């Protein structure tokens with residue numbers, strides 16, 4: 341591991357100052373459950389690591405007029421324990437599905453949102469696009485865990501975030517601060533993620549010297565939600581495919597729907613096809629199945645991952661049934 345300076349700011353302003361001395365060479369450390377591995381493997385080689393854990397303003401979950409402001413440093417365990425978040429069932433289900441109390445107690449919600457890809461080519465030093473002598477390894481090699489949507493460009497990895505589908509389905513926004521000391525913006529989480537076309541581009545819109553300070557969730561306004569992960573094992577693992585649904589149901593029929601898939605594309609994948617197929621319908625096995633079919637109708641699997649199409653279809657169907665309380669096995 342390359343040596344680096346370690347900075348321990350106590351406020352958002354101090355963090356931004358420390359990040360903007362040399363913004364291109366700074367890494368943000370939250371719970372460290374992933375960043376430490378990336379540093380140890382020399383995948384990331386910053387000059388300075390800015391540990392944001394002691395910034396108290398980023399730990400709170402606070403009610404605001406139009407919803408909830410969740411601090412970026414809220415841990416997965418705190419997501420599960422916080423009564424204000426209990427109404428957002430899909431968000432709690434995403435936290436619960438990480439089957440390790442160590443990760444739940446240290447990992448943070450924004451660390452999950454900014455988690456870099458688990459793609460084995462990336463983790464073995466071939467870069468985000470997995471190139472060797474200009475050849476795409478995910479295209480020519482083993483791509484069984486790679487993208488089945490949004491994969492026509494050079495990026496074939498899948499987004500690692502567990503929370504992004506649930507939060508996007510709820511219409512969440514992220515508060516991004518920096519690079520200037522007074523700069524802050526609220527951005528719909530849906531637009532936070534990017535698909536890189538070159539190694540220099542990242543997986544989010546964050547520019548050097550910026551970080552996520554909070555996540556805003558709108559009031560639930562009676563909407564219901566559900567999350568469903570398809571996992572290879574019961575243990576500590578990322579889903580092969582996941583889906584999250586947030587539904588408004590009036591008079592027994594769906595009046596609004598948001599369906600978002602995870603782990604199937606380089607970014608969380610919003611399925612307008614699935615959402616549209618539900619409008620005006622009652623939720624049943626058949627309508628949930630039709631939404632699952634609609635969600636995967638435009639999938640473009642690679643050579644080894646056709647099986648993920650069925651997994652994604654099932655994840656969508658079960659997330660919808662779960663949101664309506666029609667799937668056994670709640671939290």
Ligand SMILES: Cc1cc2nc3c(=O)[nH]c(=O)nc-3n(C[C@H](O)[C@H](O)[C@H](O)COP(=O)(O)OP(=O)(O)OC[C@H]3O[C@@H](n4cnc5c(N)ncnc54)[C@H](O)[C@@H]3O)c2cc1C
Nearest residue numbers: 368370371372373374375447448451452454502551552577
């Ligand atoms: C052994 C192991 C097993 C795991 N298993 C699972 C699993 O089964 N399922 C699952 O979903 N997850 C799993 N995880 C991942 C874990 O849930 C996430 O890594 C965790 O939520 C990340 O949070 P963190 O605070 O530790 O992030 P860190 O490791 O501190 O950071 C992760 C990334 O996010 C960036 N970052 C962190 N906070 C911010 C911020 N506020 N603004 C901008 N950038 C930021 C960092 O620079 C880094 O690039 C596992 C991790 C490990 C180490």
